[in-house]
Amino acid sequence: METIRDIALNIRIRDLIDMGIVAFVIYKIFMLIRETRAEQLLKGILILLVVTQLSKSLELYTIYWTLEKTMNYGVIAIFIVFQNELRKGLEYIGRTKFFTDSIVNSDAEAGEKVVEELMETIRSLSQQKIGGLVVFEREIGLNEIAETGVSINGDITANLLGNIFYPNTPLHDGAVIIKGNKIKAAGCFLPLSENYSLNKTIGTRHRAALGITEISDCLTLIVSEETGIVSIAERGKLMRAIDMIELKGKLAEMYSSGEKKKGMLARWRNRNEKNKVK
Known part of the structure; x- marks a missing residue:
């Protein structure tokens, strides 16, 4: 004592x-x-x-x-x-977040346009039950992953993304890598998750989405080919069946910050309400 x-x-x-x-x-x-x-x-x-x-x-x-x-x-x-x-x-x-709070350093209008194109793409894939896998590169580079696919370096548009994921096309089974306002590569192969406690019902596309988030700080969007359900993978965690409002918020968080993000979400909700009334 x-x-x-x-x-x-x-x-x-x-x-x-x-x-x-x-x-x-x-x-x-x-x-x-x-x-x-x-x-x-x-x-x-x-x-x-x-x-x-x-x-x-x-x-x-x-x-x-x-x-x-x-x-x-x-x-x-x-x-x-x-x-x-x-x-x-x-x-x-x-990793550090002292110098950046979003993946894009462009103006609010450009960021909002990118988010709208992404939302249109995900909504279309979900409704048609077309499988999709989109990886958003953040601070940790994904060049080695991008090199497994085909270099695109094109603007983010719903038409381009829709053509990439359209069934039976050469690139539809792989992942799309997005860096900032550009589609970096398509048809990329992702490492599968090493988490052996995952539910056996989780398919290869979702396991690949989790796998890339286990070795980097990226965010991944997944559209199920069987159900059309949209999911998000981040930091080795999978969020299943998110709705369009949640998805919009996540994209707005990446492509804007502070008041810009709030304004973007407010305009999108107002537009949705008007469409419902019509």
């Missing part, structure tokens, strides 16, 4: 800050690998560490020597096994 009291009395503010930072980093690492293959591997490593210490305490020298050598050389194996998670973590650290 005296030892505990002495430690408590000698704790400085900088020690509390130090422990707080360590706890925060551990929490972030856990959140980063949660529900991934790395979580199970980390549990295995922790068990090996405990067994190693127990074997030393119980003077089981052969077991201790074997485990100690395994752990020493296992550091290299950890970097190999966890390469995807390490890359994901470094990308997470490298």
Whole structure:
């Protein structure tokens, strides 16, 4: 008890800050690998560490020597096994939102036009039950993904997107990559999600949409080919069956900010109300 009291009395503010930072980093690492293959591997490593210490305490020298050598050389194996998670973590650290609050730095009119074209596209695909997969590049570049498809570098229009996703056309099965006001590439292949806890009913298109958001900060729109339901994937999470108001808000959030976003949503709601009255 005296030892505990002495430690408590000698704790400085900088020690509390130090422990707080360590706890925060551990929490972030856990959140980063949660529900991934790395979580199970980390549990295995922790068990090996405990067994190693127990074997030393119980003077089981052969077991201790074997485990100690395994752990020493296992550091290299950890970097190999966890390469995807390490890359994901470094990308997470490298992200910053201090200098940008939207993916587009154009004027409000241009941003609103892009959103209208996207809304028209998604609405049309949903009504006709045509599958669609649209990836919005943010701060983390997706050049390596874009290179798996066909370079477009064209303006965002409902006609162009509709032609890309039209059934039986060469590019309709792949994903469209959008960067700012331009369609960067089409017919792109996306990595499938590594989340093994996903519902078995989730199809390949949705798994691909989740997979790309697990390794980057992009946002992905998905239109189901079977039901026409629209979903959004972001930060490794899937939001199913979103309505057009929610979708409009998400797009407005990317292509505008503050009062511009509110004005865009207000004009769109008013236009919808007028159409209902008619």
